[in-house]
Amino acid sequence: MQVLIFSWEYPPRKIGQLAEYIDSLSKDLVENKIKTYVITCHDFLTGITEQPSGVTTVRVTNPVRNHISFLTWILTLNQEVGRVAANIIYQQKNQISLINVYDWHFIPAAVTLKRAFKIPIVYSVESLEDHRSQKANTPYNMAIKSIEWLGFYEANKITVKSKSIKNDITDIYKVPEEKIKIVESDWHSNFKKIRNIFTTISEGAKKE
């Protein structure tokens, strides 16, 4: 099995806990014979790197340097994420089993790749725009929520770390409950569950 992980945080770029989580998860996947590519962003450490752990990382930067918001920065950055992901997909002769995307940031790239190559998406939710913005409803927040919605709609599976986030997703976005899986926040059991989900999704996609 080969997976692409899209995350806007990855060491050395740490904003919250996600960076270290992705680092550990990707190492765990490789140890369990899952070929793992982490696609992330960094302003100058760009390019493809084979980590000693066996994880392949690709860091991209935004060719547009001036922005009016975090939103425009993310939306344009997605093209670079899509570009390097497509390169890997072609190099691996379309053997990528799934794309695991963290939060809303790289949903746009994931969705286009899904449509073009029929690669399933596992959308892992750390938090929702409603949590981060205290339910603000400005057009800016609504734009981000509409990207979250797109992710929930297109994802083959959604993973969350608590029952309360699951409830919020079903309440706010009307996502069917069976589409959402709770994965424990304890990393060891979490990784195991993630691997099981990957196997199910990857085998399901092969049957189609």
Add this chain to the structure above:
Amino acid sequence: MKKSLNVMMLSWEYPPRVIGGISPHVFFLSKSLAEIGVKVHVVTCEFPGAPAHEVIDGVEVYRIDAYKNPSPDFASWIYLMNMNMQKEAATIAAKIENKIDVFHAHDWLVATAGIGLKHVFRKPLLVTIHSTEMGRRDGVHTQTEKMIHETEAWLTYEAWKVICCSNYMVAHARWVFGLPEDKLVMVPNGVNSRVYQSIKKGEEKKIRAKFALPEEKIVLYVGRLVYEKGIHILVNAAPRILEKVNAKFIIVGSGYMKEQLWEIVKSMNLEHKVLFAGFLEDEILLKLQKYADVSIVPSLFEPFGIVALEAMAAGSPTVVSDTGGLSEIVDHDLTGVKVYPNDPESLAWGVIKILSDEKYGAYIRKNAYKKIKDKYDWKKKALKTKKIYNSVLSEYSKSFWA
């Protein structure tokens, strides 16, 4: 049998959605390409009442959801619309049996979708640069303008070839984006003169009566009411013109300068001489273009100037400012009158020259129409564009993407 060329055209406007010149450009280019055997798939934004998929004159037209994401501002809307456009275009392209050979984007408005599709399908991307942020704003000043400018530069960087509609734009794009000369190609716009030919005779009085008094000459402006179009120059020239000839100024189109222009008109007490007509139905507009005594294109920045071509095709003598693409379309004293840009005095002189001498007007009309027939036929533009596609594809066939 050799499979036909499959082109996916990306444009944020396509009839019936018409905002500026890109819409008619993409419409006629696609239709004319279809006539010479190129399979064209247009992906564009939705429009109320227009179907999500239809075939028009052999062209496959797909209209995508463009307004489903709330957006804080225009530029963010563009990027969000591109997200949807890219996703839908990828779905369509993945289903096309013969595969898309070339993606062809029009302006930065579809930049990110075009760049994304190029890499996902590994096919060449071509771009037509109709206009630049640098030109529209006379430099890039705000954060938004810088962002748009960089997006345009990125698009030209990713494109295999950059097509411009005039020699002026070729030079402009080369300077603005620092492009190598061999990346640029010039294909002038075309114009459809048939639509004006098919207007029935004998309606002139009726149409004129809708807009002007019988004794008034019609001075026509068609275009957005924005700074770069120089409409304020025409408004400022109005009193000078009215000193010599009795005329009615008809201003078709809309834009952010509308209120400001109306204030100027009021301050000159010329409310009865200047008519802001807003957007007009195509049917009325075509007739107005045909019957106008003079058509004005007073632009300060004009990459091409399709409205001047339309006036020439319609048979209305034109007065244009001697700038950008207009300088190439109009030959002074032969196919139109050129005046100094940003100079109401000069513009007034040009308008008076045509309105006060009917023989001169008729002479200009005749020459202009001949030039349109010889140089600006859409079929010729389609043949040239097809040639560009084929030459790009022959270079591409030697690349590791092929």
